[in-house]
Amino acid sequence: MGPIIPVNEISTEINFLIAFLIGLGFGFALEQAGFSSSRKLAGMFYGYDTTVLKVFFTAAITAMLGLLFLNYFEMIDMSIVYVNEYYINSAIIGGIIMGAGFIIGGFCPGTSVCAAAIGKKDAWWFLLGSFLGIVLFGETYSLWEGFYLKNYLGNLKLSTYLNLSDGVFAFLVIVAAVLMFWVGELAEKKFARNDITKEL
Amino acid sequence: MNTRIILSVVVIALGAISAMFPSKVNNALVPTEEEIQWELRSGASFINVDELAESLINKDPSYFLIDIRDVKAYEQSAIPNSINIPFDSLFSENWIGYLDQNANRNILISTDELRAREVFELARRKGFKNNYILAGGFKAWENTIINPPHPSVTAPETELILYQKRLASSQFFTGKTAVFSNSTTKKPVLPIKRKKKKAVQGGCS
Amino acid sequence: MAHQNYITHHSKYMNPYLAGILLGFVLLAAFYLTGRGLGASGAMKSAVVTTVAVISPDHAENSGFYSKYLSGENSPMHSWLVFQVLGVFVGGLLSGAFSGRLKLTTEHSPNISSRKRIYLALIGGALFGFGSQLGRGCTSGAALSGMATLSVAGFVTMVAIFGTAFALAYFFRKNWI
Numbered sequence: 001m002g003p004i005i006p007v008n009e010i011s012t013e014i015n016f017l018i019a020f021l022i023g024l025g026f027g028f029a030l031e032q033a034g035f036s037s038s039r040k041l042a043g044m045f046y047g048y049d050t051t052v053l054k055v056f057f058t059a060a061i062t063a064m065l066g067l068l069f070l071n072y073f074e075m076i077d078m079s080i081v082y083v084n085e086y087y088i089n090s091a092i093i094g095g096i097i098m099g100a101g102f103i104i105g106g107f108c109p110g111t112s113v114c115a116a117a118i119g120k121k122d123a124w125w126f127l128l129g130s131f132l133g134i135v136l137f138g139e140t141y142s143l144w145e146g147f148y149l150k151n152y153l154g155n156l157k158l159s160t161y162l163n164l165s166d167g168v169f170a171f172l173v174i175v176a177a178v179l180m181f182w183v184g185e186l187a188e189k190k191f192a193r194n195d196i197t198k199e200l
Numbered sequence: 201m202n203t204r205i206i207l208s209v210v211v212i213a214l215g216a217i218s219a220m221f222p223s224k225v226n227n228a229l230v231p232t233e234e235e236i237q238w239e240l241r242s243g244a245s246f247i248n249v250d251e252l253a254e255s256l257i258n259k260d261p262s263y264f265l266i267d268i269r270d271v272k273a274y275e276q277s278a279i280p281n282s283i284n285i286p287f288d289s290l291f292s293e294n295w296i297g298y299l300d301q302n303a304n305r306n307i308l309i310s311t312d313e314l315r316a317r318e319v320f321e322l323a324r325r326k327g328f329k330n331n332y333i334l335a336g337g338f339k340a341w342e343n344t345i346i347n348p349p350h351p352s353v354t355a356p357e358t359e360l361i362l363y364q365k366r367l368a369s370s371q372f373f374t375g376k377t378a379v380f381s382n383s384t385t386k387k388p389v390l391p392i393k394r395k396k397k398k399a400v401q402g403g404c405s
Numbered sequence: 406m407a408h409q410n411y412i413t414h415h416s417k418y419m420n421p422y423l424a425g426i427l428l429g430f431v432l433l434a435a436f437y438l439t440g441r442g443l444g445a446s447g448a449m450k451s452a453v454v455t456t457v458a459v460i461s462p463d464h465a466e467n468s469g470f471y472s473k474y475l476s477g478e479n480s481p482m483h484s485w486l487v488f489q490v491l492g493v494f495v496g497g498l499l500s501g502a503f504s505g506r507l508k509l510t511t512e513h514s515p516n517i518s519s520r521k522r523i524y525l526a527l528i529g530g531a532l533f534g535f536g537s538q539l540g541r542g543c544t545s546g547a548a549l550s551g552m553a554t555l556s557v558a559g560f561v562t563m564v565a566i567f568g569t570a571f572a573l574a575y576f577f578r579k580n581w582i
Binding site: 002003004005015016017019021022023025026027028029030031033034036037038039042043044045046048051054055056057059060061062063066067070075076080081083084085086087088092094095096097098099100102103105106107108110113114117118119121125126127128129130131132133135136137138139142144145155156158159161166169173181193196200 | 418422431446471496498522523525527528530535542547551555556574578
């Protein structure tokens with residue numbers, strides 16, 4: 001039963017090898033999707049290219065469904081799987097700062113690594129910027145510490161919070177995602193910028 | 201456009217199926233009923249009396265003998281170095297720590313092996329490992345090690361050798377030179393607690 | 406164009422839904438094998454913590470932030486995410502080579518100079534780096550992996566990132582279109 005490595009207490013060396021291989025797949029998928037291009041990523045926010053929406057939500061619902069099916073067929077112990085910790089304030093404000101970083105910088109950390117790998121110089125600078133951002137956070141940590149640790153709600157699931165079963169909640173997310181895909185397709189027609197998309 | 205409709209229908213259908221899944225939680229440490237039965241059938245969860253005798257003579261420290269018969273039977277006669285935890289109290293809070301551990305190999309001893317099998321199954325269902333059943337139980341111990349039956353005249357030589365070995369063990373356990381006496385009960389020391397399962401640390405923090 | 410994608414043969418990039426399913430399976434494999442999702446900013450933090458600890462060990466020890474990651478015996482670079490991000494780099498490189506996209510460029514809108522693009526990338530990166538520490542993960546670690554496990558943190562971070570980017574898109578339109 002999964003997750004294989006923690007359940008079978010497999011050595012860290014193998015775990016790191018798996019990490020590298022998973023990263024390989026991650027990087028490959030991101031680059032193939034076109035996430036190594038900042039103008040393609042930014043297209044999401046102007047409607048001319050909604051690849052980000054499609055890839056992001058397809059990936060999320062694929063993994064979500066996969067986990068539900070694995071759980072149903074008794075192939076994974078979900079109590080071992082990491083569920084992100086929820087600190088209300090820092091999750092929201094952190095997300096807002098990241099959103100600003102996204103529209104200004106045109107990448108997110110994962111995609112910038114991909115873009116840097118294929119020779120995008122702007123991605124190198126974005127990476128350098130993110131290192132500086134982390135240093136800035138580290139140096140000023142004492143100012144934010146209280147805020148950073150405020151309103152902790154634990155490893156909370158949204159389905160638990162809404163009092164729905166995981167399956168029903170996932171179904172609602174999927175319906176919402178499919179609706180968004182259709183809206184995305186319409187937006188690509190409405191806000192088409194062939195001059196840009198041709199170049200990418 | 202058609203492909204899009206098909207894809208939308210497929211993904212929503214998968215979602216609808218998952219919506220009907222009951223909310224259940226699996227436990228990776230607890231084997232399924234088939235796995236438990238397989239463990240019993242495969243024989244890997246048993247130890248036979250000859251192996252036990254040998255390890256006792258060699259003072260193998262990894263074995264921990266738990267006699268689950270009632271106190272009366274235990275006081276009458278018992279395997280040296282075994283401790284008595286009667287079946288009824290084995291799963292009580294005071295004693296469960298002996299089953300739920302990862303330091304020793306527990307050998308469960310009952311009159312025949314039936315009760316020990318039962319304990320093994322109950323323990324496996326709770327996810328406990330490192331428990332083994334003495335094949336044939338205490339009866340087998342008495343009938344093969346303490347009073348070894350003489351092999352028939354036509355028996356092959358290997359059986360004769362085994363018989364001599366058993367005779368020697370019998371003397372070891374019952375004879376005057378015995379290192380153990382039946383009344384020596386090891387002062388039970390609670391073994392190291394089994395590592396409990398812990399959620400993976402993840403995320404970027 | 407010289408570009409030719411050996412996977413799709415038609416367009417330069419893989420079909421987004423197909424790429425999404427591929428990415429979803431990678432994420433699922435990560436959960437099934439290791440019990441944790443994907444991430445990126447965590448590895449950058451490891452690199453930063455290591456650098457700070459080399460330059461000024463005392464400072465790192467006394468900081469409430471860096472010291473958290475220096476407590477173990479191993480260097481913070483000896484972490485799962487560092488190896489995973491190395492994989493992302495190599496995976497991106499392989500994919501780029503596969504599809505004929507390896508090229509040194511600074512991609513920017515014709516409305517701005519490449520120097521301006523670099524400044525913006527630096528500022529954007531700094532904001533993302535700072536935000537990812539405050540929000541405990543970036544788009545991959547918090548939003549994507551978090552959503553797959555249905556965590557509240559994942560959905561909240563996702564809405565906050567994309568909501569803000571949409572809200573600010575108008576003000577930065579010159580940089581992109």
